[in-house]
Amino acid sequence: MTAATPAPGESREALTPDELRTLFLFEALDDDQLAWLAGRGRVETRQARTHVYSQGEDATCFFVLLSGTVALSRQLHGDDIELMRSDQKGAYAGATQAYLGDRVDQAYPNTMRAVTDAEFFVLPAAEFATAIRTWFPMALHLLEGLFFGLRASDIIVGERERLVALGSLTAGLTHELNNPAAAAVRATDTLRDRVAHMRRKLALIADGRVDGKRLHELVEVQDAAVRCARDARKLTAIEAADAEDELGDWLADAGVENAWDIAPTFVAGGIDADWLAEATAELSDDNRRAAVGWLNYTVDTELLMGEIGDAVSRISGLVDAARQYSQLDRAAQQRVDIHELLDATLVMLKAKIPAGVRVVKEYQPELPLVPAYGAELNQVWTNLIDNALAAMDGTGTLTLATWYEADHVYVEVRDTGAGIDPEIRPRIFEPFFSTKPVGQGTGLGLDISYRIVVNKHGGDIRVDSRPGDTRFRVCLPMVRPSADEPL
Known part of the structure; x- marks a missing residue:
């Protein structure tokens, strides 16, 4: 690579095969394959706070990050949801499904922004598809089966989970x-x-x-x-x-x-x-x-x-609480009253709270409003409270505490259950991980809660657990970082 920095979007000399081998995605390729990629790819730069590509555009290129920081986001019902940020060399995105051809819509599924000045190895989608089909025929069949199989199962499971969640809330x-x-x-x-x-x-x-x-x-x-x-x-x-x-x-x-x-x-x-x-x-x-x-x-x-x-x-x-819980009449993001959200969640879950569980509220008076997505936060409270009730097995004290400190609002959900085994505590925020018996729970609650709090709100969620005292603490910033600033 040369030291000169070209204008945004401008191509400059391609990477050498040896330079491509330093990227984890290509490190197992042989010399001929690396030379083939080096001859067909190019290096491009993007300045900070500019789009690399936008959701819905034709997926024409496969991007591999060489330096800088990028953010991926998606538009959902007019709401820009940040999915992830990365500064890892070799991170990739773009036309990742080009090998499927016209069997799927070849459009970018998300938007990539350059958070800082960034440099990419860019491979045209058609060349990326050719490489996959030619070099990895067996892997191609496996990937195709995995993609279409997962998509079908995601639709079925997603519909089922939505129906179960809706049924549970409706029953309550x-x-x-x-x-x-x-x-x-x-x-x-x-x-x-x-x-x-x-x-x-x-x-x-x-x-x-x-x-x-x-x-x-x-x-x-x-x-x-x-x-x-x-x-x-x-x-x-x-x-x-x-x-x-x-x-x-x-x-x-x-x-x-x-x-x-x-x-x-x-x-x-x-x-x-x-x-x-x-x-x-x-x-x-x-x-x-x-x-x-x-x-x-x-x-x-x-x-x-x-x-x-x-x-x-x-x-x-009750109708007002249901409306508050669903946030159907609210803008996607606005300044919300955390106490109203917690109270609405308790009303919706009242039928699931056993008679032997005492609910205690330790709310700080005059808690500041928080810029947030109310419906998503209610999902977080639902998951945390539901897990706390399951941990107490019908008897104990559920405590909801709030306080304000150093430009952050804190919400703590405590229970007096048996606690979380130290051996599994590091895994509780992993997708699909669950300690519940088969058929009970989805293993998605804490993973979803983590992504809502950390990725979407720029906050933090932590757990401290010992027998008789488990505490999930959610930290929400009073000022959200912009989409183009590091969290």
Whole structure:
């Protein structure tokens, strides 16, 4: 090679066979093969922050890195996702599938950028394909079978994994939605019955035995009862039992039927014996009993409407959590509230959290917003929490902690399970590695989490584990490096 640096994209003298042999990709080739490559390849340079090639363009060249740093990225739904960076001499990319010919779309599957000034050995795609077909016929058949076989299996497995993940989340969400929805249905049916009884009680009071002025006063009493029910304080079990006993005695003395059945309704609505005695003081015994029944249905109706309102609010909250979890209405990358993402993930996984597992939140107040891809981070939290639950085997404490330090936000997922065996700890972030039995888990969770945190967010994820205390710590930078700057 000469010392002179040509203009961007300009070719200069080719590498010699001996220089090609220093690249790991070509080190096993014989002299004739190296000479053939040297005669057909060229050396090109690219300046920092320029494209070597772009995704979707015709794949015309095979690139081998000689010096500098490059980054590979892909566009996905308008979002530029960085796949990797490398400064390793001999790293290659470009028309790597040229040997498959027209059986696959010969376009660059990603974009390569020169992060720093970079130099490449460039081989035309047609020449690269010829070399593979001519020199490695057996390897060609193996590569073809591997490529098409993996592509077919990836489609099948990918679809299955998406269905399993969707089914798991859907099952959890429908389980959570079922409780408030069923409560709302039950309360609505009971409310319909109570309103019918209240109309009959009103007829008993207003059949002519109570004058208009007194009826107006009873309506005011009804309004007061509604306000009491709306503002009633939640009593402890002992307080409620004592209040029901006292009110039940008063109702029984007043000749009210089913005194002990209706006393709990009044107590739940914040109404005691003194309140009822004052409200019905000027009524005859018959009218007092009718008025008490009417007020009971009034309070019961208000409590049922409150129950329906709570159920609908819970449903709305679950739907909001699902939207927050999926981030479907958000831009791909934006400043996100980490606490909102963690809480949404907990809601989605609530059905999977055993009764014997206690969830503790140690959130730092006023945690800064983080520039991130919210949906991907939720996948990280899902994987880490799911692994923590599996490690505890139904009993223990799951702790989610957050804090801010030195322009980084930290999230820690802790569990009190058996811990990770030191012998396998170095492998936990490897693709497809799993300690779970066959059929349980995919071995993809921690690998995906690592790539999302490290490659996509420029952060870090580490683990510290001992029996009874395993901690996965995620570090996210407050300022993302640009796509053309080293991480």
